[in-house]
Amino acid sequence: MTRAGASTFMGHPKGLFYLAFTEAWERFSYYGMTALLALFMVNQLLLPGHVEHIAGFSGFRAALESVVGPLSIQALASQIFGLYSGFVYFTPLLGGMIADRWIGQRNAVVIGALSMTAGHIAMTFDQSFLLALLLLVIGSGFLKGNISAQVGALYPPEDELRRTRGFVIFSTAINIGAVAGPLLCGVLAQVYGWHYGFGIAAIFMLLGLATYLYGYRYLPARVERRKFEGTRLTAGERRIVYALIAVMIITIFQSTAFYQVFNVNPIWIQQHVVLDIGGFRIPVPWFQSINSVSSVLCVPLVFWIWRCQAMRRREPDDLAKIGIGAWITAASNFILVAAIIASGGAPVHPIWPFLYSTGLGISFLYYWPTLLALVSRAAPAKVNATLMGLAFMSLFISNNLIGWIGGFYEKMTPAQFWAMHSAIAVCGGLLVVLFGRRLSRTLYRSPQ
Secondary structure (H helix, E strand, O other): OOOOOOOEEOOEEHHHHHHHHHHHHHHHHHHHHHHHHHHHHHHHHOOOOOHHHOOOHHHHHHHHHHHHOOOOHHHHHHHHHHHHHHHHHHHHHHHHHHHHHHHHHHHHHHHHHHHHHHHHHHOOOHHHHHHHHHHHHHHHHHHHHHHHHHHHHOOOOOOHHHHHHHHHHHHHHHHHHHHHHHHHHHHHHHHHOHHHHHHHHHHHHHHHHHHHHHOHHHOOOOOOOOOOOOOOOOHHHHHHHHHHHHHHHHHHHHHHHHHHHHOHHHHHHHHHEOOEEOOEEOOHHHHHHHHHHHHHHOHHHHHHHHHHHHHOOOOOOHHHHHHHHHHHHHHHHHHHHHHHHHHOOOOEOOHHHHHHHHHHHHHHHHHHHHHHHHHHHHOOHHHHHHHHHHHHHHHHHHHHHHHHHHOOHHHOOHHHHHHHHHHHHHHHHHHHHHHHHHHHHHHOOOOO
16 A cells, blocks of 8 residues: 655655645634634623623533632633633544544544634624534544644654654644734734634635645545554553553643643733833734744754754653753743742733743744654554544643633732742653653553
């Protein structure tokens, strides 16, 4: 059988670039909408005169408050954001299982793109807000893990170096979309209104689907399985699966500290950062593009660092890179703590959230594409897409945590709030120091 990615471009399978551009459009729509969501809820949707129009919202709020207690508008918005962004990363586990067993990765991605397009359209109306979130969650479940699994399936199992580079290229496309989305959606929302920002996200989701269909012939229909493999994992394969799950659990700490940039951070910026510069008011969603700009621009630098380290045989292994990502995340959050303390209660200069987001972008390069490449390489073929979905499950946990933790924002000082996030990321770095070598030995050992 000819590998779908056999035709190459710039040393990588052509299918990689179709997948990368598809993900760029999809991320444009996702991050554009996400950049508006918390601000939209706090500043308009959840206020009297609007919240009454949301279909089914009174029952939803009652159910939520029966679990977590009474919620202020900000805390309620944080919980909704955490649930939405969390389930966006939970459903890829189910989508991966469905693709593995029945419909294949290509069909799953098409279904996911259509559902997400419908969700973005529904977001333009207050009444269908909860339906919109549901459609986006379902669509993401079919699309996320399956498109990532296809990236890994383009490369031979032994080609670890090109696969890791391929995932960084793929992640760069993610960040290009994540840069453009908040910029365009943010300015449209500020100038014309919230729903224009949400509407443009639907258009770009359709462009992502068109790109994917155009490159269909270059993509693997399924993650390849060896014919002699049965349905059960060997003892060696089970050890690898357990080790991968342990790595995913470790990354929950830096993901929790990282993803608060999309939830409480824009509210903090709106309240405590100088936004009027030279007669121009900076749209708050623009700050959410900065970590993605950093990830894109720093790719050559990170590759150069890794290449120099490899020449001296000192390139960190995958676990060490994930640990470095945790420490950079901790340092980035501490930048906000230092800025808040130095300001003495005055509004903070925008350079500080800029540096915070820049650091997060570099941390993302170190830990997230590395985790995806590790899962793609090490996971047994029969559960490859399922484990890729499970990697996104770690983001389900961390995003639900940011929703819950965000509820403490009004109960703490800003310095305490961001110091807490720095400490959370430090925990991830310490776990890599303690267990990284043992996990690496398991993951780089051939399964028996």
